[in-house]
Amino acid sequence: MIKVNQDYLKLRGSYLFSEIGRRVAAYADANPDKKIIRLGIGDVTLPLIPAVIDTLHASVDEMACGDTFRGYAPDLGYDFLRAAIAENDYRARGCQVADDEIFVSDGAKCDCGNIQEIFDKDVRVAVCDPVYPVYVDTNVMAGRAGNYDEVKGLWDNIVYMPCNPENGFTPDLPSEDPSEAPDLIYLCFPNNPTGAAITKSRLQEWVDYANRHDAVILYDAAYEAYISEDDVPHSIYECEGARECAIELKSFSKTAGFTGLRLGYTVIPKELKREGASLHAMWARRHGTKYNGAPYIVQRAGAAIYTPEGKAQVRDQVGYYMKNARFIRDGLIDAGFQAFGGVNAPYIWLKTPNDLTSWEFFDYLLKEANVVGTPGVGFGPQGEGYFRLTAFGRYEDSVEALERIKKM
16 A cells, blocks of 8 residues: 655645735635735745846747757756856855856755755754744655644754844854754845844854864855845855855845746855765756756846846846835834844844734734735744734835834
8 A cells, every 4th residue: 555755744734825825815805895915925026127038038039940949958057057157146256166066946945945855864954943934844844853842833853043133033053062963054144034144254153163063054045135234245155164064045036036937046066075975966966867957048037137237137126125125124113113134135024012923913914904924933933923024015015014004
């Protein structure tokens, strides 16, 4: 008799954003006259920039001609895109990343979920709390998480690193005891959901820690384009020794509005080895076996953001969303809320008022202001009593949402 993967059955209820969608849909059906402003799921709202649109049209025309038609893409990515990424995102910033250390994919979410396949089932995983749910859920699926504690809201085989106002929402280093130190460390900066950033000196401490303990850092830098402060690194490879301990994941989704096109990449340096095995070679083998490559037209569109016109248009788009972020953050603070983030990231993390739980505030905000956000507890136990708003809406909607919140 066939058996199912029992680890999937351990997953807790529905995916966070699926539950949000269910509650919003139910409210909308019951209140068809209400205008709902959605500042919950981190999806972009501005159209693709002209440089990308022009390139998409041109590459579609190529697919209509026998001489320029493309079939299967190289599973690791086209050379033209890997070269553009390496030059603009890394070498221009002083990071020594080779073209062939970049693995192009259809998005950072897939990569951050799939990358754990190259590690042993028994490795000890550490995550920030609160945390992007995919990091935890994919390790539950892989059988690493252990058992779920209903009271604490924690998995007993995962190391949780609390992030709170006291530590600036950047976690403290884990135990130096070799028997307790984690093997695989997920870090996301600028952070989703808290909007916090990490300084280069602080990130260097993490790199040094990983090298001391032979650990590997999975560094999610999906929001690096939103960094505005000089002492915040755009890549972990700005830190000395990172090539020996870190894998970096990036995305075009929020940088260039590719949530509907799907494009991202992972960087694995050739120096990164464990137990004598090259993680670069292992990921290449996994990629080649399980992936047929991102579409040619999408990779051409990705390369367009590195042209002079593309760079300027992306800066304008990022600036638009960060204008929203500043407006929401400053407005919440003026209204008496405790609010964080919104400076180096398109997320605003706020303390719920009057000791409301995260889901209580979600329901209250939806019913009283017709505004959708994300309950902080959905990102982990430390997120209870907090709430996330995104800056990816239209500016006029952000203004209206804040006015409604102030009137509650």
